[in-house]
Amino acid sequence: MNDQNSNEPFDELMRRALRDEADRIEPADALPEIRARAHAQRRPAARRPWLLTAGVATVGTAAAIGAFTVFNGNNNLANDGDAVAGPGTTTSASGVPQSQTPSRVTPSPAPATLPPTTLPPTTSPAVKTSRPTDRGKPEQSVASAVVPVYWLGQQLGTPTKSTARLYRTWSKVSGHPAEEAVRIMTTKQPEDPDYYSVWRGAAVNSVTRSDGVVTVDFKQLPKTTLAPDLANVATQQLIYTVQGALADDTSAVQITQQGRAGQKLFGQVDTSAPLGRAQAADVQALVWITSPSEGAVTGSKVTVQGTANAFEATVNYQLTNLKTRETKKSFTTTEEGQKFSPFAFSVSLSPGPWQIDAYLISDADGSITNTDSKTIVVK
Template sequence: MSDQPNDDFDELMRRALHNEADRVEPADGLHEIQARVRTTRTPVNRRPWAITAGAAVLGTAAAIGAFAVLNGDDRQAGDNEVAGAPGTTTSATGTPESATARPPATVPSPSVEEPTDQTPEAKPTTKQQGRLEPETSGAIPVYWLGETIGFESGPGVRLYRTFVPFKGRATYAAVQLMASGKADDPDYSSPWAGAQVSEVRMSGALTTVDFKSVPTTRLEPGVAQMALQQLVYTVQGASKATVPVEVTLQGKPLPQLFGVDIKQPLGRAQSLDVQAFIWVTSPDNGAVLTTPFKVSGIGAVNEAQLNWRITSDDNRKVLDEGVATTKEAFKLTPYSFVVPKLPAGRYTLEVFEVSAADGRQTSTDSKTLVVK
């Protein structure tokens, strides 16, 4: 392509634009452009897990340093397909994953108190800025903390995601569900349990989550950082906006949460720093199935290879096992495999990676399933 301008073409364009501009009559009023897009794990010996204050976890300093947080930065983390909607993921019955979750949770809209005595000189508080989401329905992603298995360093927990049907304001509903602490999978938990959400407002460059009350539990710093990322991923997944998240308490920004100082607003950490390395996204925990059935999920594993195992809950006997592959190695990419015919009964499905260093089982995610 020549670097020299085409003078004849430029001249023709200038004349055409000039003539067109003369025909335009300015209209009164402002046009508002509204942009709005859209609407789990245990080893064979499953046990509920809860985060408690004063938990001793190895590798604290290393864990904190590992967070590549994008504070004040709205750059993409390169994993929108993980943070957002369920997309084309289906359950073993062939229906969208969101349709097999718990019944729709109707979350009431937050009450909004508009200021009535604000003078022109008064500066709006954080709580008064931004807009509320419209009320919709569908399935929203909610992130939880789950134990990492086979790792002796790091905070000992990572993020796992479930989809939950809802009706109301998507991001407000997602944070409410996260604060309920009631995940469909008993291996997932939330240190935000007990928090009371006031409202969620969006300004385009910032999402503000205002709480009536927040947890006062002190967590080991690495776990606290994971809890903060749990909120960020939940908010960004539900809102489909990877902008920083500001946390306020009754309209005032919080300088500390879970016993650690925080930098406001909260940025999004890179997915491989905080998300679980292996997820089972379908079937859901507790699903009732007929065999054969398909298992699908997301994994970031060595040489793109992971293992799976089906164990009877009655006698702990392994009935079937195999190997599956992800689309790419060392990246969070999809995998799937088919479990052949099984007799009726209750089973535990485990998907995991075998360590290349010493052969131990790591990164296990599991589901309890019923075959009829």
Template sequence: MNNHGEDPFDELMRRSLAEEADRIEPTDSLHEIQARVRTQRAPVSRRPWVITAGAAVLGTAAAIGAFAVLNDNTKTADQPSIAGGPDTTNSASADPSTAPTLPASSKPAPTKAATLAPTVAPSDKPRARQEPEVKQKAVPIYWLGKVVGNTNGPDYRLYRTWQSINGRPAEEALRLMTMSKVAGDPDYTSPWDGAAVNSVRYTDDLITVDFKQLPTATLEPDVADMAAQQLVYTVQGVLRQSSTPVQITEDGRSPAKLFGVVDTTEPLNRAQALNVQAMVWIETPANNQTVKQSFKVTGTAAAYEAQVDWQATNLKTKEIVKNYAKTAEGQKFSPYVFVPKLGSGEWLIEVYLTSPEDGRITDTDSKTIYVK
């Protein structure tokens, strides 16, 4: 029986669907469903890489950003930049606009390195200092003198005198050392004539002597080495730092060769006294000094069996007075003193060492004095 008012097209569609449903045979399809799931999990799809790559970019950007913060805040002043570090990172791969924003409650606490300001490690080297200025201070100055009577060893050795200065002691002593006439003795000289001292600065580990101008003369190697020791002994003696090496510079830079021979790129150390100091010398009275008849002669010597011989000659009458003195110790540099009994007049005082083998004079020093 026909239903009036029903659309013929709708009826036709229902029949067709019913017939199609009758042809379907139900089967056990569980294994097929599992196979399709496994297939979807495998990395064969060409579309999901877009999402995966996006997440990777975000993670890389966050990691690079964190590395940059930590690296910049932990770098100290003396550390070089790390090659290939944040400064050389390609900005395209670290776009901050793509970085995820975490909720406030889930943001990690800043690390200590990220919150502290950069710290510069303090220098372990003490700062060099200058001496304070003084008035009327006696300082030792060394000079080169020709060795008399001894052919074993260098032709020149170091002789010491004392000078009164005003100002910074080491600087003033070196300024006087650069002028041979200050020695007051024609037997003494200074290869440093014409040099101009700028400053002397020192620590417990290094003494730096800076010159405005160094000597330009070229010396024989043994004389040049002795001249270098002249400066070392003088500045160390004034500062009382005999074991502290001395760096010589000119306007803050080490000259290539001092006197054309001596390497000054490294600090100079004091040579052994027996190799460079005169074996005997007179320290007082000074050459051409006027003294009273009760004057003392003082000096230093490294004397065999602690004996220093001396002779005084009256330059007018040719009278000769001889005797000897004892040093405080033998076979090492040690002080001596004696009181000659001389009449008024001009005298030549000579001190000397005598060879224990044949009695010949081996080393000597002399001063001309005026006795009242």
């Protein structure tokens, strides 16, 4: 009670002081001042929204800030296509890499995209040395099939003896048709002594297919070094044989040794990438006899059939009895000129061994330019 009474004068003094101070205050209309202050505070924020965005982005990674600067601050770079995308990047229709196009400018935990000058180096398809390859699926096995096998034959009327052309024969095989055709081409001797192969010493391992490419893998490639022209035609010998056995003249052929590409075939041909089929007129013989076959035994009436790419559709022929030297000589025509087209003619022959020659004559100097021959026995 005593403590409470002692504080009464102080409390009374405080109350009186507060009343006196309140009496001295004169009320005024402060609403206009409050509105002016609020308006002054809003204007900077409305004028610089990027400041708020940058403030939020600071909390994120530097990658998000970099993306904002490139794609919103420099439209020319965003439309430079490959200059921005770099190798191995998918681009959208506008030319901006799809993987780099931001849907909005927000902080992102993703790592920053490297600029074009610092992209990791990529391996060029042209630089593929001794690389492993995807062999794909093996060809389907068959009980029996007749496949084409191509051989080399000397081309007449050329300045060098290394010039050759492709001649086709047929062989019956079982198993994997293309693999067996290559095995015949590399290990067998053609029936026609005018034909030959430079693939001796090669050992085929498999023939497989994947994504439009046929891979021919060898346990061992031939070690022979050839002149460039002959090496190219010999390479086409393999390509034509494989494509013919597969009935597919569009798929490229990848040549490998023990699963690896890049060896120089015949010391000349780069095998680091799949090889395509050359134009027939550049590598095939311009005239060949398809029937009768070498060594055939026939009756006295003989029909000769063949294919030729002949000037003015003219194919010349000569038949010689190798025992009596009797000769029959004339010409026939192909169904169409200046393109590979069939021809045929029939003759009556006396008994004995005969040589049939079909050939083309140069319209420039009258020399024989291309020829094919077959030896038969007439009973």
